[in-house]
Amino acid sequence: MKDRIDQLVAEVESLKAGSLEEVEQLRLKYLSKKGLVSALFDDFKSVASEKKREVGQLLNELKNTANQKIDELKSGFDTEETTLSENQDPSRPAFFQPGSRHPLSIVRNQINEIFSRIGFTVADGPEIEDDWHNFSALNFTADHPARDMQDTFFIATNPDILLRTHTSSIQIRTMETTKPPIRMVFPGRVFRNEAISARAHCIFHQVEGLYIDKHVSFADLKQTLMYFAKEMFGENTKIRLRPSYFPFTEPSGEMDVSCNICGGVGCNICKYTGWVEILGCGMVDPNALENCGIDSQIYTGFAFGMGIERITMLKYQIKDLRLFFENDVRFLRQFSGAF
Numbered sequence: 361m362k363d364r365i366d367q368l369v370a371e372v373e374s375l376k377a378g379s380l381e382e383v384e385q386l387r388l389k390y391l392s393k394k395g396l397v398s399a400l401f402d403d404f405k406s407v408a409s410e411k412k413r414e415v416g417q418l419l420n421e422l423k424n425t426a427n428q429k430i431d432e433l434k435s436g437f438d439t440e441e442t443t444l445s446e447n448q449d450p451s452r453p454a455f456f457q458p459g460s461r462h463p464l465s466i467v468r469n470q471i472n473e474i475f476s477r478i479g480f481t482v483a484d485g486p487e488i489e490d491d492w493h494n495f496s497a498l499n500f501t502a503d504h505p506a507r508d509m510q511d512t513f514f515i516a517t518n519p520d521i522l523l524r525t526h527t528s529s530i531q532i533r534t535m536e537t538t539k540p541p542i543r544m545v546f547p548g549r550v551f552r553n554e555a556i557s558a559r560a561h562c563i564f565h566q567v568e569g570l571y572i573d574k575h576v577s578f579a580d581l582k583q584t585l586m587y588f589a590k591e592m593f594g595e596n597t598k599i600r601l602r603p604s605y606f607p608f609t610e611p612s613g614e615m616d617v618s619c620n621i622c623g624g625v626g627c628n629i630c631k632y633t634g635w636v637e638i639l640g641c642g643m644v645d646p647n648a649l650e651n652c653g654i655d656s657q658i659y660t661g662f663a664f665g666m667g668i669e670r671i672t673m674l675k676y677q678i679k680d681l682r683l684f685f686e687n688d689v690r691f692l693r694q695f696s697g698a699f
């Protein structure tokens with residue numbers, strides 16, 4: 361009897377099955393009422409009583425081994441039936457939950473794309489700058505009061521090195537290395553030592569535009585900005601240019617767009633004026649051209665710079681700039697699907 365049990369244990373342990381039906385056949389063969397294991401239990405009755413305890417234990421072990429083996433073989437095959445509901449498509453690529461782009465990235469891409477349609481290419485520059493590219497070459501002389509307009513983060517050990525306060529530094533880098541004609545936009549992150557509030561942050565984003573060629577005029581600047589405003593905010597958008605001052609442009613201006621939230625009637629976003637300021641601009645000052653080795657007798661150009669946060673707030677009616685930096689998924693998820 362013991363030999364028979366050992367033999368069956370060895371047999372059961374080496375069982376293999378190629379399908380669920382085969383597993384079921386094996387279960388019947390060993391474990392059903394008329395199976396080989398059950399037959400041994402029948403024989404157990406005739407075992408001498410002093411051996412019953414030992415043999416009984418072995419028999420139970422055999423039964424457990426057989427049960428385990430059958431379960432193990434079964435789990436090798438997926439027994440769960442999958443049913444397709446009406447709107448499931450099994451030929452679709454594997455599904456995954458995509459994240460959403462940050463609203464600032466969406467708007468930055470849109471700005472790049474609007475300008476690339478009229479021949480502007482996109483370039484970048486370093487966030488850690490030197491005084492020359494952020495200020496001096498842009499016609500901010502050493503003691504120019506306009507340096508105070510932008511509260512600058514300097515590197516403590518070297519006042520010549522700073523975090524760029526505007527993307528105009530990339531204008532200089534580009535003009536130093538590229539021969540006109542130049543038609544480019546420069547998106548990037550900029551830094552100013554400002555208190556954080558609903559309307560200001562110490563880190564924000566700008567896109568700078570630069571166009572240098574022979575005979576570039578203020579009319580070209582105005583036309584380009586009007587095209588941009590209509591593409592960005594809609595065909596009915598109006599623009600308004602007000603005189604302003606930047607050391608690196610002459611003449612300089614600031615551009616307002618008609619408030620796209622109230623349609624110009626007046627609301628709290630436009631402070632009941634019907635207009636919202638979105639950018640600074642002007643004709644590149646001849647000094648800035650000469651500082652970069654471009655002959656200002658031959659070439660003229662225009663530049664403009666806008667804050668991406670401001671444009672995004674207007675476009676999506678976002679009232680607090682801090683939302684852009686908090687990474688609250690409830691805010692960010694609202695932009696899923698947009699590129």
Ligand code: PHE
Pocket residue numbers: 525526527528568606609640641642663664665666
């Ligand atoms: N750099 C200016 C600013 O940050 C904006 C600007 C860019 C103005 C280009 C004129 C021309 O305020």
